[in-house]
Amino acid sequence: EVQLVQSGAEVKKPGESLRISCKGSGYNFTNFWISWVRLMPGKGLELMGRIDPSDSYTSYSPSFQGHVTISVDKSISTAYLQWSSLKASDTAMYYCGRITIAAAGMDVWGQGTTVTVSS
């Protein structure tokens, strides 16, 4: 079964660092780009950026450039989303999604990781 499994919910304080993960299985991980998507409470989906697991090439949406880091460890079929200094405004659900082979949308999604940042 093709699936993406994300790491569990996190509760952090402002200023702390965090890395969440997204592990792919059931397919050749390096053949498909991975995107990260944010869903803030009461808001819409926002694409944060994407990474090519074959060579770690990344691209970020302008709103997220410089605020997060997307990386990958292809040896363990896992993509990461990382913050160096969290803010309360980072409180959200974060999803990873596999971009289709034709780059026509995201066909497989992780279950989501809730990140809560509160003092």
Add this chain to the structure above:
Amino acid sequence: DIVMTQSPDSLAVSLGQRATINCKSSQSVLHSSNNKNYLAWYQLKPGQPPKLLISWASTRESGVPDRFSGSGSGTDFTLTISSLQAEDVAVYYCQQYYSLPNFGQGTKLEIK
């Protein structure tokens, strides 16, 4: 950046009736090299990850009921649910992938 604008923001439709959601892009997402529209539709239900319903503006994903259809070209697109079922209550998003992908603001679909 290509800006995606959906209308309406929310919609209430009676069971069995047609639901229509519109999506407009700030520039064409029709690629001249292959004559394909780089536009997808997703369904988001509470507590679930998004689900890809339609890609290339009108190609239904495997397993998606045929009451869901997509149409349009260039800058104007439509998602139609021909006969609304209770399980279709969700927020629907369009997404362009012509350039760095981004989503519309979403349309909340409810039962009237």
